[in-house]
Amino acid sequence: xxxxxxxxxxxxxxxxxxxxxxxxxxxxxxxxxxxxxxxxxxxxxxxxxxxxxxxxxxxxxxxxxxxxxxxxxxxxxxxxxxxxxxxxxxxxxxxxxxxxxxxxxxxxxxxxxxxxxxxxxxxxxxxxxxxxxxxxxxxxxxxxxxxxxxxxxxxxxxxxxxxxxxxxxxxxxxxxxxxxxxxxxxxxxxxxxxxxxxxxxxxxxxxxxxxxxxxxxxxxxxxxxxxxxxxxxxxxxxxxxxxxxxx
Numbered sequence: 001x002x003x004x005x006x007x008x009x010x011x012x013x014x015x016x017x018x019x020x021x022x023x024x025x026x027x028x029x030x031x032x033x034x035x036x037x038x039x040x041x042x043x044x045x046x047x048x049x050x051x052x053x054x055x056x057x058x059x060x061x062x063x064x065x066x067x068x069x070x071x072x073x074x075x076x077x078x079x080x081x082x083x084x085x086x087x088x089x090x091x092x093x094x095x096x097x098x099x100x101x102x103x104x105x106x107x108x109x110x111x112x113x114x115x116x117x118x119x120x121x122x123x124x125x126x127x128x129x130x131x132x133x134x135x136x137x138x139x140x141x142x143x144x145x146x147x148x149x150x151x152x153x154x155x156x157x158x159x160x161x162x163x164x165x166x167x168x169x170x171x172x173x174x175x176x177x178x179x180x181x182x183x184x185x186x187x188x189x190x191x192x193x194x195x196x197x198x199x200x201x202x203x204x205x206x207x208x209x210x211x212x213x214x215x216x217x218x219x220x221x222x223x224x225x226x227x228x229x230x231x232x233x234x235x236x237x238x239x240x241x242x243x244x245x246x247x
Contacts, residue, residue, distance in 0.1 A: 069123060148180075155215060156231075157212060162241070171229075172199045174245075175196075175199065175200050176201060179224040180221075182199070184196040184198070184201055190205050198221075200229035201229075202229045202232070207224075207225070210231040211224070212224075212227040215228070
């Protein structure tokens with residue numbers, strides 16, 4: 001016969017579930033007891049904590065050393081460096097452009113100056129072409145012995161025939177006394193049919209052989225006669241100045 005649980009001295013046996021229930025109730029009771037045991041000063045502590053948190057923060061005035069830059073600082077430094085490089089390149093490009101502009105301006109100025117020089121030369125050339133060429137007045141000689149001798153000397157000089165005024169004059173006076181139409185009819189040349197003629201008594205073959213270009217072919221022409229005789233004397237005697245007798 002089973003025992004009655006209500007029998008005095010009987011202690012019922014607790015199962016595992018009963019034990020867990022009892023433990024939970026005990027825990028709740030302890031928690032309630034602890035909450036009710038919090039002293040009234042706890043609220044004061046809470047207010048003090050809040051007061052401390054709201055107090056102003058004091059920063060140190062001493063510089064912190066050996067602190068590594070953050071990523072933001074590094075990026076900022078790189079940006080500044082890139083801007084400096086860009087500014088330097090911009091300045092270099094501006095300087096190069098200025099130099100090119102100066103070179104172009106100098107070249108343009110040189111071209112303009114050269115054009116002005118060419119224009120001035122062309123104008124000067126046209127002006128020179130427009131200048132009238134004034135003919136040099138022909139030298140005139142007196143139609144006498146003095147004039148004939150001087151004209152002969154000028155022609156002799158052009159052809160490099162030696163002779164002087166005195167040498168010509170002295171031989172003319174001895175041969176013809178200054179008569180351009182004089183003719184010798186008694187010497188050996190006259191006997192042979194080729195008489196001497198003119199101021200310096202030249203025979204026709206000698207006159208023709210030593211005739212000087214630019215003078216007349218007339219043996220009696222005073223200038224032609226003197227110049228041909230002087231040319232012959234230069235060939236045979238070196239100069240009419242060396243002739244002192246019949247030649």
